[in-house]
Amino acid sequence: MTRDDAFLQFLLRMGDNTLVLGHRVSEWCGHAPVLEEDIALANTALDLIGQTQMWLALAGEVQGDGKSADDLAFLRDAWDFRNALLVEVPNGDFGRTLMRQFLFDSWHKLMLERLKGSSDERVAAIAEKAVKEVTYHVERSRDTVIGLGDGTEESHARMQEALDYLWPYVGELFAGDAVDAEMVAADIAPDPASLRADYDAILAEVMAEATLSIPKSGFAHKGGRDGRMHTEHLGHLLTSMQWLQRAYPGARW
DSSP states (O other): OOOOHHEEEEEEEEHHHHHHHHHHHHHTTTTTTSSSHHHHHHHHHHHHHHHHHHHHHHHHHHHOOOOOHHHHHHHGGGGGGOOOGGGSOOSHHHHHHHHHHHHHHHHHHHHHHHTTSSSSSSHHHHHHHHHHHHHHHHHHHHHHEEEHHOOHHHHHHHHHHHHHHGGGGGGGGGOOOHHOOOOHHSSSOOGGGGGGHHHHEEEEEHHTTOOOOOOOOOOOOOOTTTTSSOOOOHHHHHHHHHHHHHTTTTOOO
């Protein structure tokens, strides 16, 4: 694998994470429990899609065959996506959605903070802009997880169930491979494993305050970041997300 190939894969991973999660969160638009949450989730989705535009635009530039961010978002099939499995699982109830958001946000902020020091100025600039939005995302999802976890008996049970369900998807975020090794060697991005200690410390603090128990299992689903094995849910998501472009190829507003 050449460094350019690895760089492209890294950019797709960052952009696909925000694209797929942005679409998932947008599915709450008009369906959230209260209006304030509806607006907050819609804004989170917009932030993530905006970040996707930056990552995938750079990926298209690096790929060098004239593809735009829209091309990469709407004209790839499921096996070409490089997002972590965590972001493609269905929303479930409101508690599961916010638990997934917190688990992702906590990793996302740590990654972006490190990417601000990237040797690639374009990556550093994207991270500098995105981390400002993600800092808010973390604050909001953290407070919601604590509020629901340490809330009523029912909200506590739902949040614990959400954490138990999502926990096996967390480990993939920290599993390095040849792509990551190339990025570390070029000082473009950190080794994902190097983020784990800080991540675990954040989770331990928040889950204690939320009166939730972190599962002890070390098992981790893998396959999304390298495209080997996505869940069946990604194909259904893409069917919805890519419908207009597939039905009317090349259509523009």
